[in-house]
Amino acid sequence: MKERYIPIAGTIFVFIALFLTGGALYKHFLSTLVLGDLLADNAFIIIAAIGTTFVIISGGIDLSIGSMIGFVGVVMAGLVGHGWHPLAAAAAMIAFGVLYGGIVGWIIDICDIQPFIITLAGLFLLRGSCFMVSLDSVPIKHSFVDAFSAWRIPLPGSGFLTSSAIVMLLALLAGVVIAHFTRFGTNVYALGGDRTSAALMGVPIRRTTVMIYALGGFYSALGGVIYALYTASGYPLAGSGVELDAIAAVVLGGTLLTGGVGLVVGTLFGGLISGLIATIIDFDGTLTSAWARVVVGLLLFLFILAQRTLIGTRNALRQSIG
Amino acid sequence: MSREHTNSVGLTAYPRAVLVRLAEKRAVWPLLALALILVVDGFISPEFFSIRIVEGHLFGSLVDVVYRSMPTAVVALGMAVVIGTKGIDLSVGAVIAICGAMITWRLHMGDPPLIVLGAALAAALLCGLWNGLLVALLDIQPIVATLILMVSGRGIAQMINLLYGGTDPSFSSDFFAAISTGHLAMLPSRLFVGAGIFALLWLLMRRTAFGLFVEAVGGNAAAADLAGIDAKMIKLAAYLVSGLCAGLAGVVITADTHTSDPVSAGLYIELDAILAVVIGGGSLAGGRVYLGLTLLGALIIQSLTTSILMSGVPPEYNLVVKALVVLIVLLLQSHKFRARIRRSARPAGKHLP
Numbered sequence: 001m002k003e004r005y006i007p008i009a010g011t012i013f014v015f016i017a018l019f020l021t022g023g024a025l026y027k028h029f030l031s032t033l034v035l036g037d038l039l040a041d042n043a044f045i046i047i048a049a050i051g052t053t054f055v056i057i058s059g060g061i062d063l064s065i066g067s068m069i070g071f072v073g074v075v076m077a078g079l080v081g082h083g084w085h086p087l088a089a090a091a092a093m094i095a096f097g098v099l100y101g102g103i104v105g106w107i108i109d110i111c112d113i114q115p116f117i118i119t120l121a122g123l124f125l126l127r128g129s130c131f132m133v134s135l136d137s138v139p140i141k142h143s144f145v146d147a148f149s150a151w152r153i154p155l156p157g158s159g160f161l162t163s164s165a166i167v168m169l170l171a172l173l174a175g176v177v178i179a180h181f182t183r184f185g186t187n188v189y190a191l192g193g194d195r196t197s198a199a200l201m202g203v204p205i206r207r208t209t210v211m212i213y214a215l216g217g218f219y220s221a222l223g224g225v226i227y228a229l230y231t232a233s234g235y236p237l238a239g240s241g242v243e244l245d246a247i248a249a250v251v252l253g254g255t256l257l258t259g260g261v262g263l264v265v266g267t268l269f270g271g272l273i274s275g276l277i278a279t280i281i282d283f284d285g286t287l288t289s290a291w292a293r294v295v296v297g298l299l300l301f302l303f304i305l306a307q308r309t310l311i312g313t314r315n316a317l318r319q320s321i322g
Numbered sequence: 323m324s325r326e327h328t329n330s331v332g333l334t335a336y337p338r339a340v341l342v343r344l345a346e347k348r349a350v351w352p353l354l355a356l357a358l359i360l361v362v363d364g365f366i367s368p369e370f371f372s373i374r375i376v377e378g379h380l381f382g383s384l385v386d387v388v389y390r391s392m393p394t395a396v397v398a399l400g401m402a403v404v405i406g407t408k409g410i411d412l413s414v415g416a417v418i419a420i421c422g423a424m425i426t427w428r429l430h431m432g433d434p435p436l437i438v439l440g441a442a443l444a445a446a447l448l449c450g451l452w453n454g455l456l457v458a459l460l461d462i463q464p465i466v467a468t469l470i471l472m473v474s475g476r477g478i479a480q481m482i483n484l485l486y487g488g489t490d491p492s493f494s495s496d497f498f499a500a501i502s503t504g505h506l507a508m509l510p511s512r513l514f515v516g517a518g519i520f521a522l523l524w525l526l527m528r529r530t531a532f533g534l535f536v537e538a539v540g541g542n543a544a545a546a547d548l549a550g551i552d553a554k555m556i557k558l559a560a561y562l563v564s565g566l567c568a569g570l571a572g573v574v575i576t577a578d579t580h581t582s583d584p585v586s587a588g589l590y591i592e593l594d595a596i597l598a599v600v601i602g603g604g605s606l607a608g609g610r611v612y613l614g615l616t617l618l619g620a621l622i623i624q625s626l627t628t629s630i631l632m633s634g635v636p637p638e639y640n641l642v643v644k645a646l647v648v649l650i651v652l653l654l655q656s657h658k659f660r661a662r663i664r665r666s667a668r669p670a671g672k673h674l675p
Contacts, residue, residue: 061465111656114606116410116465120593121648128641135638244473257466290480290584297474304462304470 006310007254008266014252014299015269018276026283032159038275039165044069044227044239046271047168049246049253050175051219053267056250057179058212059192059259060108060115064122065220065246068097069239071126072224077138077234086144090225094218100126101217105210115213123243130236137235145232164226171222175264178215188212192259248274248300256307273299348603351654352618355601356625363629370632379505383628391624392516393418393571395617397591398598399523400567402616405599407560408540408608409457409464414568414595416475417449418588421572423482426493426582430486435497442576443569449475450565454558472592479584492581502577512574519570523563524613533611536560540608594623597644601651 023030048065055062072093079089104122108115152160179185187208190198199205223242228234253270255262277295281287363370363383373382397414404411421442428438449471456467483491504511527533538546539553547553568588575587600606601622602615626647630640653659 110662111653111659113652113656117596117600117606117648117652120596121645121652124593124641124645124648128638128643128645131638132636132642244469247469248473251466257463288480288484290477290484293477294474294481297470297477300473301456301470304466305460308460308462 003310004261004263007256007261007307008263008269010303010306011252011254011266011269011273015273015276018273018280022276022280022283025280029280029283032155032157034159034279036155036159036161036165038272038279039168040160040162040230042271042275043162043164043168044223044230045242045245045249045275046268047171047226048220048223048242049249049267049271050171050264051216051223052243052246053175053250053253053255053262053264054179054188054212054219055115055216056247056255056257057192057259057262058188058209059195060209060212061119061247061257062104062213062216062220063116063119063243064104064126065216065223066239066242066244067123067126067130068100068217068220069224069227069242070130070236071133072097072221073228073231073234073238074130074133074138074236075234076225076228077140078133080140080142080145081138086140086142086148086229090229093225094221097217097219097221097224098214099217101220102210102214104217105213106206108213109206109209127236127240134234134236137233139233140228141232145229148229149232164230167222167226171219172265172268175219179264184208184211189260192261194260245271245274248296251300252303254303257304348612349615349618352601352603352615352622356618356622359622359625359629363625363632366629366633375508378508379510380508383632385510387621387625387628388513389510390628391620392510392512393575393588394591394594394598394623395620396516396519396567396571396574397588398595398602398616398620399520399613400564401592401595402599402602402604402611402613403523403527403536404464404560404564405596405604405606406536406540406608406611407557408543409557409560410468410596410606411453411561411564411568412465412468412592413449413453413471413475414564414571414592415588415590416472416479417446417565417568418572418575418591419476419479419582419584420449420482421446421569422576422582422587423479423491423584425498425573425576426491427482427485429493429495435495438495439497439573442573443566446565446569446572447562448565449568450562451558453565454561457561458554458557476584479582479587483582483584491583494580495577498573498577499580502574515570515574519567520613520617526563527611527613532556532559536611537609540610542609594620597648598623600648600655603655605655 019030022034028034048069052062052065076086076089076093079092080086100122104118107113108118148163152162153166154160179188187198187203190201190203191205191208191212195205224239227238231238249271250262250267251257251270252273253262253266253268255266274292274296277299278289278292281289281291360370367383370383373380373384375381401411401414424442424445425438428441433441453468453471456462456470457464460467500511501515502512506514527536535546535551535556538549538551539556543553571591572588576582579587598619599616601619602612602617604610604612604616623644626643627640630643631637
């Protein structure tokens, strides 16, 4: 097996093992109903995490995702309240996300500031803007929203593929195409692998950085739109901490936080693993939500440890060859 | 007079030189910022500077600013040391939550207060040790390594609360109240805790070789290693310091609220602490530790918050204002940005310090 596929193989193995464990422990767990719910409930996190995957592969980080999801929700609710069609509001918010991400990427490149701190400022800015727009949860009432949540494709068995899950899968497909079949995707990997070599090889650093964060903004805004449609409301505290869930999903998906290595499709399974842990805890009934955090933290630790060992052996091999 | 015509800023050569020299002093900009905020506060509320004695305690807005900034300041001091080694500690908020749960759990078990305090600080040190081991021994990036505890720490705190049933996570303890909200010689007692940890850290950083080693490791870990400094041990020690500082802040915060609140205790404090370090001139690229300026940074953040609350602007704007302050400070700190401004300013004939 190729070296780059080892992490994703590990991720898929953990996902299947968890799913089978759930099936062994609880009746009705091994069903398309659970799978469909898993996809629907985690759709917005996974969508946002796809953008984070690009950012992390390029060697950066984006901490403002959760705030973006909240901000998109409250503004969408406001716009729909003013008579906008939800789709028009969604398009406007996605355009905002792209513009916002582009500006962040531009500042990162032009000022040579660590992405971590500038996106932290973005976290404050967007969350604060949420509170400025609205302090309460605002319902989004529109026939389109009802139609969106009602529309679903039945799966064999008793399950459904909901519309948000379908949007997520399409967004994932687009992400895979961008990452592996475009020049931009190659540039992202090159930038994360070694910035200096990438620049020497002629990768346009500034344009690529701006595009990476614009793409991140696009996906987190899309995640916000899906979350708003899914919950049919805009809530200023929505998405708090989702940036961490998204980063966890990316890491569990086998992407190296040092940049340069990772697969977009891994993020799907990474997100599903944390979702699956929450589902198992729900099924159990006696465990509290505290377990979900601790188990996700533990898995993060194990994955990072495994990554270190993989890199360690690779570097040792290189040294023994060179 | 002809000089003033050639100089668009309108200063003669001599005061300019003085100004330039002043501007090069690190403390000037944060001090100016703090002074500006305080002056604005003075305009908003004429009583802002009045300090009176009520029931034998000093009382007034200025005292309140210092009082409220104490937990953030203590966390920021530990953060400054970690950032000095080119690291970061995202888990401080979670450590505060764990400390709160430890205190409540042990008090419910009937331990004497001093033992409880020891248990809480030991838990905090254990968290610091965990972070330090991940960063120093396993060589994991600090953001990622401390992310693990940040994600799971609040869950651990919730689990500790379950140890005693967790139905009533509140407590009353004269000892802890005395540390946090009590008074000593007219001043809030928590200020003595803060001053104590500051003095200790200052001695450690400036009167022992440790400070030199921290800055050497942060400046260039490989070079420090070649120079014979055990970079791993220094990093480990830095995370222990940060853990202990977060623990102390956790004790003060928990004693203040008389309850363990794993979900929101110390929420976002890591951001405020990092912000305080950055405002104080600490570079996230490592190699610099300014403890005094970090305190100043924490004071700036708190006085900013206080003035937002006083000015009648809705508190929701607090976050936005903070974000804009971070952005401005970051831009001013960025060499590339400053060089760009200087370049674009020169043709217009302006001289920026």
